[in-house]
Structures are given as C-alpha cells and as structure tokens.
Amino acid sequence: MFNTTAWNRIRYGLYAPVYDAVADQVFRQPRQAALAQVEWQTGMRVLLLGAGTGLDLPWLPKEVELHATDLSPAMVQRTRQRAEALGRDVQIEEMDAEQLAYPDDHFDVVIAHLVLAVIPNPERGLAEAHRVLKTNGQLCVLDKFQSDKRPAGIIRRALNTITTTIATDITRQARPLLESAGFMIERDTPVLMGSLFRALLAKKSTP
Numbered sequence: 001m002f003n004t005t006a007w008n009r010i011r012y013g014l015y016a017p018v019y020d021a022v023a024d025q026v027f028r029q030p031r032q033a034a035l036a037q038v039e040w041q042t043g044m045r046v047l048l049l050g051a052g053t054g055l056d057l058p059w060l061p062k063e064v065e066l067h068a069t070d071l072s073p074a075m076v077q078r079t080r081q082r083a084e085a086l087g088r089d090v091q092i093e094e095m096d097a098e099q100l101a102y103p104d105d106h107f108d109v110v111i112a113h114l115v116l117a118v119i120p121n122p123e124r125g126l127a128e129a130h131r132v133l134k135t136n137g138q139l140c141v142l143d144k145f146q147s148d149k150r151p152a153g154i155i156r157r158a159l160n161t162i163t164t165t166i167a168t169d170i171t172r173q174a175r176p177l178l179e180s181a182g183f184m185i186e187r188d189t190p191v192l193m194g195s196l197f198r199a200l201l202a203k204k205s206t207p
Helices: 004-036 073-086 122-132 154-166 174-180
Strands: 045-048 065-070 090-094 107-113 133-144 183-192 197-204
Touching: 004 073, 004 107, 004 133, 004 183, 004 197, 065 073, 073 090, 107 122, 122 133, 122 174, 133 174, 174 183, 174 197
Parallel strands: 045 065, 045 107, 065 090, 107 133
Antiparallel strands: 133 197, 183 197
C-alpha cells in the first residue's frame, strides 16, 4: 500500500532547496491577505501547521508566541534558519499535521497555509487543528480548492491522480471540510487565480 505520508516527507525534502524560488513571490500577497483576516491580539499562542520554509514568518505580529511544525526535516531546518535570520523566537518541531503532539485547547490561532490540499487525510488534520485550538480559536487557511457548489468532475479526478503524486490534490472542497470538522467560517476570500486559491478564517465552534 502506498504511504502518502512517507512520500510527502521525501518529496518535500527534495523540494526544500528550490521551494522559496517557486512559492515566495507567487504566494506572498495571498499569505499577507490570509493573515490580515486574523483578529490578532498581543500574547496569542500561534501554531504554523506545515510551516514549510517559514515563508509566513515575516508577516506575523511580533507580540505573539510562535510554534511551527513540518513533516520534512529539511523544511524544519529551513524554517529554523529563517526564524534566526529574522530574529524571531519560534519553537520548531518535526511533526505530522495529522498527529500533533500538543495538548487540547492550547493555541489561539492555527495557521494552515498550503497544507490541506497536500496532507493525505485533511479531515484528520482539521480534527487535530480543532483539538489543539481553544474555544473560539481561529483557523487561518490558504489553499487551492474545488468549488464548494459541486464535486470534481471525471476529468479533474483523473488529472488529480497525477497532481497528488507530484504536488497537490485539486479536488478538495473548503467549506465541507471545515464545517464537518466543527469550524464556523467567518471569511472566505479569493486571493489568486480567480477563486482557485482562497483565504479562509474560521473559528472553533463553542461546545
């Protein structure tokens, strides 16, 4: 059986040296737009889920407590280097987004940028994000999504068998995923390539 998690660890280790050249300029403004939707407060405890090379770090408030995870050791190392270069104090760990080693109700904000279309089981990743967030905690998402109005067609599903191996899933729907995980979507903003890439802000529902 194909192990997607293991493959993601390998391929993102290979992508790490060139990741910034591809992802920095293209996603800089979408990242800023997504982060601008968060209701920031001094002293918040923030988790960068699947932090990659730490490209979100320059756009985060300085008055927050930062934690970051990534599945790839190479990505973790590059996030650590970027944090040091920026003079940011970040607790960085190698960790699977679907199995977070944090206690319940621990974070005020979880940032998941370009993560939900990559991890094998986004439902599990969102369940973990929901678990570690405090009640009314904020989930900041930036990713590519299929339209919420209809599921992917035959051609898109066929193409997805290729894209998931080399890059990303192109059939996932934002609202069904977030709402079924117990999140209330407060903002949903197209940020790139029409409505393909969207920035969503959601809150953990009150029990």
